[in-house]
Amino acid sequence: MMDKRTFLRTGLLATATAALNPFKLFANSNQTEIINEETFDFLADGPFTLPDLPYQFNALEPHIDATTMEIHHGKHHAKYVSELNLAVEKMAYKSMKIEQVVEAVKPAETKVRNNGGGHLNHSMFWKMLRPGESGMETGRIGQLLNTKFGSMDKFKEQFNTAATARFGSGWAWLIVNPQGGLVITSTANQDNPLMKNVVGKDYGYPILGLDVWEHAYYLKYQNRRPEYIGAFWNIINWDEVNKNYEAGMKKFGKRV
Numbered sequence: 001m002m003d004k005r006t007f008l009r010t011g012l013l014a015t016a017t018a019a020l021n022p023f024k025l026f027a028n029s030n031q032t033e034i035i036n037e038e039t040f041d042f043l044a045d046g047p048f049t050l051p052d053l054p055y056q057f058n059a060l061e062p063h064i065d066a067t068t069m070e071i072h073h074g075k076h077h078a079k080y081v082s083e084l085n086l087a088v089e090k091m092a093y094k095s096m097k098i099e100q101v102v103e104a105v106k107p108a109e110t111k112v113r114n115n116g117g118g119h120l121n122h123s124m125f126w127k128m129l130r131p132g133e134s135g136m137e138t139g140r141i142g143q144l145l146n147t148k149f150g151s152m153d154k155f156k157e158q159f160n161t162a163a164t165a166r167f168g169s170g171w172a173w174l175i176v177n178p179q180g181g182l183v184i185t186s187t188a189n190q191d192n193p194l195m196k197n198v199v200g201k202d203y204g205y206p207i208l209g210l211d212v213w214e215h216a217y218y219l220k221y222q223n224r225r226p227e228y229i230g231a232f233w234n235i236i237n238w239d240e241v242n243k244n245y246e247a248g249m250k251k252f253g254k255r256v
């Protein structure tokens, strides 16, 4: 019997190796089963847990393929959760909600910053997407974006620019700032706009976000990030964006 730490380390190492080489992962199905078992055994008893995807892995096809979703959720997101659980073991963060952790984290608390951000970013991201052609938003948030940016197409253009221009790994966001304004921004790595001590003047409540890490699109789109960004507009859950907007406004004491 391996003790828990050895068991965990073995699992994480296998997961990390698989993440670096997903093609090899699928070439050996025995290895896949072992990795899954170890990853999920550990996740069972940390303060933070991996949420279920609200749809099937293949639900977002053809825009995001099933294999990407399976690895993205089951390996990448799962690893942020595991690493976060380890990082907070001896910290007050372990009894906080993930939103509170992210709001309080300090720039030098690298492990909590990267893995706490990774956990919250992905938890929000899965819900911001939905199967079926979503079309452009015409409801409440659509009206506000029209007013703020001139048209939905202009909003889309500026958001695409933020997502394309983010060098290396990171996220593009639409946020509500503390004044109640809608702002397009982007963050590096797994930073989240709620990280007050990290993002400075770009602080706000994220209402729409796009993961532009290569792991989010490389299997289907390879180096064609703009094509992936274009596909994103077909699968946005605008009901969730509206809900996030209300939550952000409430947080900053603004009337919707």
Ligand code: MN3
Residues within 6 Å of the ligand: 072, 076, 122, 211, 213, 215, 216
């Ligand atoms: Mn990701």
